[in-house]
Amino acid sequence: MSVSEHIAYKTRQQSQALERLQANERVELVRVAGPEDCSTAQTVQGVYSKFEVPVLPVEGCSREGGCICNYEPVLKEIYP
Numbered sequence: 213m214s215v216s217e218h219i220a221y222k223t224r225q226q227s228q229a230l231e232r233l234q235a236n237e238r239v240e241l242v243r244v245a246g247p248e249d250c251s252t253a254q255t256v257q258g259v260y261s262k263f264e265v266p267v268l269p270v271e272g273c274s275r276e277g278g279c280i281c282n283y284e285p286v287l288k289e290i291y292p
């Protein structure tokens with residue numbers, strides 16, 4: 213797989229993951245998490261409203277082996 217194919221694949225995978233989170237009512241916020249060696253991840257890391265999340269993988273991510281930044285769901289607190 214070429215680098216650009218890999219990026220296209222990752223982008224598709226990430227957008228599907230984000231769509232699943234957006235469709236889940238229990239998910240209130242989305243956290244963007246990236247490892248320290250992901251230079252660009254440091255600039256987008258944080259917690260976002262689930263419809264205002266930056267696109268992953270971050271353009272220009274230079275991590276060796278590819279970008280592994282990720283979306284993590286922040287669930288609503290369930291009160292009994």
Ligand SMILES: [Zn+2]
Binds near residue numbers: 253269270
């Ligand atoms: Zn990255």
